[in-house]
Amino acid sequence: MTVASQVKQTLASLKGIHAGLQQLALTSQDETAQRTFHEAMLTTEEIIAELKDRVGRLEFEEPQYHGK
Known part of the structure; x- marks a missing residue:
């Protein structure tokens, strides 16, 4: 796996984590x-x-690496 693909894979994972944190921030009852x-x-x-x-x-x- 190339460095570019690793960075892109990490970016995709982090976007998922971001969405999860956003959902938790919106639904949590505790301030x-x-x-x-x-x-x-x-x-x-x-x-x-x-x-x-x-x-x-x-x-x-x-x-x-473009587009991979």
Whole structure:
């Protein structure tokens, strides 16, 4: 498995985690838990953005990774 495919796979997993945290933040009854899930969700958004940038750089630097 190439580095690009590993990064893309990690990105997909992190998007799923983000969706799960979002759901937990919306459905939790405890305000502290809601805040914690929301903060974790925001952190995953930052990481997702960084990984998307990394995928773009990998595809630019190594055209064979584009679209895989």
